[in-house]
Amino acid sequence: MNILGIETSCDDTAVAVVNSDGEILSNVLSSQTEFHAKYGGIVPEIASRKHLELISHVCFESLEKAQIKWSDIDLISVTKGPGLVGSLLVGVEYARGLSVVLKKPIKGINHMEGHLLSPLLTQKVPFPYMGLxxxxxxxEFVLVEKSGKYLKVSSTVDDACGESLDKFGKQIGILYPAGPLIEKLAIEGNSKAYQFPLPKVKKDPLAMSFSGLKTSVMHVITSLSSEDLLKEKQNLCASYQYALFRHVLVTAKKVVLKYPVRALTISGGVSANMNLYKTLSDGLSVPVFKPAKKLSTDNAAMIAYAGFLRFKAEGPDSLNFEVFSNLPLASYNTV
Amino acid sequence: MFDILLQTVLASTEISLYENLKVIESIKKSSLQKSENTFVFDLYCLMQKQKIDIKDIGHVWVVNGPGYFTGIRTGLAISKTFVDVLQIPIRLINTFQWLETGISDCKDTIKIFIPSSAREGYLGFIKNSVLEETFLVLTKDVLKQKKIGFENALIYTNDKELAEQKNMTYIEPKFTLPSVFEEVETTRKVIPEYFRTEDQLFKKQ
Structure with missing residues (x-):
């Protein structure tokens, strides 16, 4: 069985073909990063236009790389949320159209479920595991009891970690997306050069918060002259990255203690940061798994695979399933 | 041979089936927002009801703007699959020319206003079925006609709410497929019309 996965939840147009053995036959992604970089972040209207422009081309390239024809597709799996509605709709309407013209079933998938299951595409991860x-x-940390059975146990109450890196990057003159360059500069810096407080969320000890750290680093940046800021760039990157990941590690320790698991997986754009992986691997008592780099950021292989597992458990979706900008994983605790 | 029409760009939307260019069945919805998840489902239901197979489709007609941006993208994304998989040609229709089918026997220049967002839209001037000029204008300026250079002119619109305000006349298309269209046979040429430039978009934000 060949599953065509389509992912357009944010600014990457991605199409992949995965078979029912979990083998990735193709995984094509067209990034829009350069179009959004000049605006310092993603512009939703531009993102959805680019998806419309690119979707067919990316789809054809994916079929070509997988060396299959349209008629070899058995299931269409597409991200239905969470994400930017305009972007999601392009992928979903294209997938619905394919479902009708190919006469094949369709499955709408939660983007977060794709990320949570992506490490399974290349590694044997024991259940239950904690997915970051x-x-x-x-x-967010999500307890994965088995495929389809999830419980969100911790999340940020304000900025996401990657968003915090981007905002910090903007202040020190690093273009969006700032994470990769911050990681590179941090290697040459001293992570103890600046001390930042460990965030605490009073109402919920398992919750995370990154906005306070951002404010702290802003105070440091504004106190430096432009010459000093240039000199201190590496140290600031190392110290800020250390503070962010220490907060993630402290939270990881708490959730793993409260919910005994056999492993921790990390996925999402920031999971490509090797320092994060090292921090968690060294600091936790459970093994840490991360998918290959191409599977850690947004991709369609994870959507195809999650679609296959859902289809096996529930059968197809109706053509009029809804698209949600905010789709909680809680609605997925049904299988 | 059967044709499909996708009009997903106006406040009220329609999915129709045609046989020899005459409409045989149509699904109309009064709200774009409420119908954006059901276009393909409705199309599938229409085809099932009429016992039409996908291989019986000759052309896909799609209204590609001006109109609501989400709707434009939706219609084009659906129609692309017909070209990509089945090589069924797409016929792109301008929204002004689609709406003009609802106005009969008018010898003067016809002025039609099409909203593209809550606060702005396109004003088009049509004479003898030829679209002469279009302008991106603010809705409030259309309502106060002095600002756009003419007074007490008859302006048509497909937006019922706007029509209820002064100086607007409500029109509905008559399901006659227009004689003016652009036929495309590759996805590359299926591009939306009447989108603001990136600079305009960013200024607005």
Whole structure:
């Protein structure tokens, strides 16, 4: 069985073909990063236009790489939320159209479920595990009892970790997306050069908060002259990144203690940061799994795979399933 | 041979089936927002009801703007699949020319206003079925006609709420497929019309 996955929830147009053995036959992604970089972040209207422009081309390339024809597709799986509605709709309407013209079933998938299951595409991860989805839009820990059975146990109350990195990057002159360059500069800096407080959310000890750290680093940045800021760039990157990941590690320790699991997985854009992986691997008592880089950021292979598992458990969706900008995983605790 | 029409760009939307260019069945919805998840489902139901197979479709007619941006993208995304998989040609229709089918026997220049968001839209001037000029204008300026250079002119619109305000006349298309269209056979050429430039978009934000 070949599953065509389509992912357009944010600014990447992605189409993949995965078979029922979990083998990735193709995983094509067209990034819009350069179009949004000049605006310092994603412009939703531009993102959805680019999806419309790119969707067919990315789809054809994916079929070509997988060396299959349209008629070899058995199931269409598409992200139905959470994400930017305009962007989601392009992918979903294209998928619905394909479902009708190919006469094949369709499955709408929660983007977060895709991320949570993505490590399973390349590794054997023991259930139950704790999934950390960490990106520019999300930072949350989700207990994965089995495929389809999830419980969100912790999330950020304000900025996402990747968003915090982008905002910090903007202040020190690093273009969006700032994470990769911050990671590179941090390697050359001293993570203890600046001390930032460990955030605490009074009402919920398992919750995370990144906006306070951002304010702290802003105070430091504004206190420096432009010459000093240039000199201190590496140290600031190392110290800020350390503070963010220490907060994630402290929260990870708490959730793993409260919900005994056999492993922790990390996925989402920030999971590509090797320092985060090292911080969690060194600091936790459970093994830490992360997908290959191409599967850690937004991609369609994870949507195809999650679609296959859902289809096996529930059968197809109706063509008029809804698209949601805010789709909680709680609605997925049914399988 | 059967044709499909997708009009997803106006406040009220329609999905129709045609046989030899005559409408045989149509689903109309009064709200774009409420119908954006059901276009393909409605199309599928129409085809099932009429016992039409996908291979019996000759053309897909799609109204590609001006109109609501989400609707434009939706219609084009659906129609792309027909080109991509079945190589069924797409016929792109300008919204002004689609709405003009609802106005009969008018010898003067016809002025039609099409909202593209809550606060602005396009004003088009049509004479003898030829679209002469279009302007991006603020809705409030259309209502106060002095600001856009003419007074007490008859302006048509497909937006019922706007029509209820002064100086607007409500029109509905008559399901006659227009003689003016652009036929495309590759996805690359299926591009939306009447989108603001990136600079205009960013200024607005």
């Amino acid at each position: 989805v960490i990106s520019g839009g999300h930072t």
